[in-house]
Amino acid sequence: MAIDKYLRERFFPHMWCAGCGHGTVLNALVRAIETMGMSRNEIVMVSGIGCSSRITGYVDVHTLHTLHGRALAFATGVKLSKPELNVIVPMGDGDALAIGGNHFIHAARRNIAITALVMNNRIYGMTGGQYSPLSGCEVLAATAPYTTIDPSFDVVALSVAAGATFVARCTTYHVKEMIDILRQAILHEGFSVVEILSPCPTYFGRSNKLGDAAEMLRGFKEDTVPVGSAAKQKNPELIERGIFVQKEKPEYCAAYEKIMQKARSAAGETI
Amino acid sequence: MLKSFCIKREWCKGCGICVAFCPTEVLALDAQGKATAVRLEACIACEQCALRCPDLAITMQIAERED
Numbered sequence: 001m002a003i004d005k006y007l008r009e010r011f012f013p014h015m016w017c018a019g020c021g022h023g024t025v026l027n028a029l030v031r032a033i034e035t036m037g038m039s040r041n042e043i044v045m046v047s048g049i050g051c052s053s054r055i056t057g058y059v060d061v062h063t064l065h066t067l068h069g070r071a072l073a074f075a076t077g078v079k080l081s082k083p084e085l086n087v088i089v090p091m092g093d094g095d096a097l098a099i100g101g102n103h104f105i106h107a108a109r110r111n112i113a114i115t116a117l118v119m120n121n122r123i124y125g126m127t128g129g130q131y132s133p134l135s136g137c138e139v140l141a142a143t144a145p146y147t148t149i150d151p152s153f154d155v156v157a158l159s160v161a162a163g164a165t166f167v168a169r170c171t172t173y174h175v176k177e178m179i180d181i182l183r184q185a186i187l188h189e190g191f192s193v194v195e196i197l198s199p200c201p202t203y204f205g206r207s208n209k210l211g212d213a214a215e216m217l218r219g220f221k222e223d224t225v226p227v228g229s230a231a232k233q234k235n236p237e238l239i240e241r242g243i244f245v246q247k248e249k250p251e252y253c254a255a256y257e258k259i260m261q262k263a264r265s266a267a268g269e270t271i
Numbered sequence: 272m273l274k275s276f277c278i279k280r281e282w283c284k285g286c287g288i289c290v291a292f293c294p295t296e297v298l299a300l301d302a303q304g305k306a307t308a309v310r311l312e313a314c315i316a317c318e319q320c321a322l323r324c325p326d327l328a329i330t331m332q333i334a335e336r337e338d
């Protein structure tokens with residue numbers, strides 16, 4: 001199959017649990033890349049630490065597996081030094097928005113052309129099911145035996161407010177939609193954020209009695225609606241999917257190149 | 272039209288997602304807990320099983336219709 005060439009098959013079967021949504025994200029991501037006909041040489045994937053971050057081990061493109069929460073900082077360095085490459089940064093919800101929250105908002109503010117994926121399972125999967133800034137109120141977690149009291153970030157609203165110029169949400173139930181959104185996010189000339197609702201049946205699912213992986217996917221089907229649909233007006237609890245923002249703004253590497261030219265010509269004048 | 276359909280048994284972890292959402296009940300988990308096609312003739316080649324499989328265990332080829 002055509003996606004084989006983007007996979008490091010020698011590491012399969014992969015390390016994720018049965019039914020882990022992160023595997024479906026990998027599946028959709030390699031398909032999105034394959035349909036764009038991109039060469040493995042023009043893609044760099046940079047991740048931090050977490051079950052989600054292990055995704056870089058399985059894709060046969062240029063990959064960097066870095067520090068928890070710091071993937072966007074490493075990715076910024078890669079992108080600034082080689083702006084012609086496509087830089088994709090898959091992150092967990094904890095990775096992106098707990099320890100990595102500051103890197104996240106500032107990367108968005110700069111509008112650097114990086115594709116940031118938030119693989120949101122509402123939990124710290126890798127370390128045993130502690131709650132995250134995306135768990136939301138009234139859920140059970142290893143660190144919240146009597147349920148959480150912390151409201152969650154709205155990743156979409158946060159990204160838009162911080163300055164991201166492409167912002168979307170999808171789920172691992174709606175894979176065709178995800179492939180299409182990933183493709184547009186990768187092609188976007190600016191900071192793009194794609195929040196992907198991804199089940200962790202082992203911790204989030206089990207502690208909140210949400211059933212098996214298929215049951216959790218059924219939840220995504222029932223609890224989400226396309227952006228702008230009338231159903232959301234009637235039931236504000238529903239979560240919207242789709243593309244929320246897609247706009248042009250000066251991109252960071254382009255602005256940096258301009259300022260470098262200015263500096264070079266100023267230096268040339270003085271010599 | 273479906274040209275080929277294959278489930279890599281070594282990669283399948285038996286999560287049951289493909290079984291749960293197949294619109295024509297083509298798939299089932301076998302005695303070892305691995306997905307298997309029990310009614311391939313009913314497959315409508317919608318590809319949803321291959322797209323959703325978290326273990327990338329399902330590969331299929333779909334022939335273009337010639338009419």
Ligand SMILES: Cc1ncc(C[n+]2csc(CCOP(=O)(O)OP(=O)(O)O)c2C)c(N)n1
Binds near residue numbers: 127
């Ligand atoms: C600096 C640092 N702090 C804490 C940890 C421990 N740690 C590893 S992964 C992780 C959180 C993982 O959660 P998330 O980012 O949501 O990814 P998931 O495993 O759920 O995909 C934590 C706290 C670490 N590795 N490094």
Ligand code: SF4
Binds near residue numbers: 016021126201203
């Ligand atoms: S612990 Fe959760 S996030 Fe980690 S591999 Fe298992 S299901 Fe996936």
Ligand code: SF4
Binds near residue numbers: 324
């Ligand atoms: S979805 Fe994939 S891993 Fe899960 S049972 Fe089906 S073939 Fe196996």
Ligand code: SF4
Binds near residue numbers: 292314315319320
């Ligand atoms: S392609 Fe569609 S119909 Fe065929 S086995 Fe998969 S889910 Fe069922």
Ligand SMILES: [Mg+2]
Binds near residue numbers: 092093120123
């Ligand atoms: Mg997580």
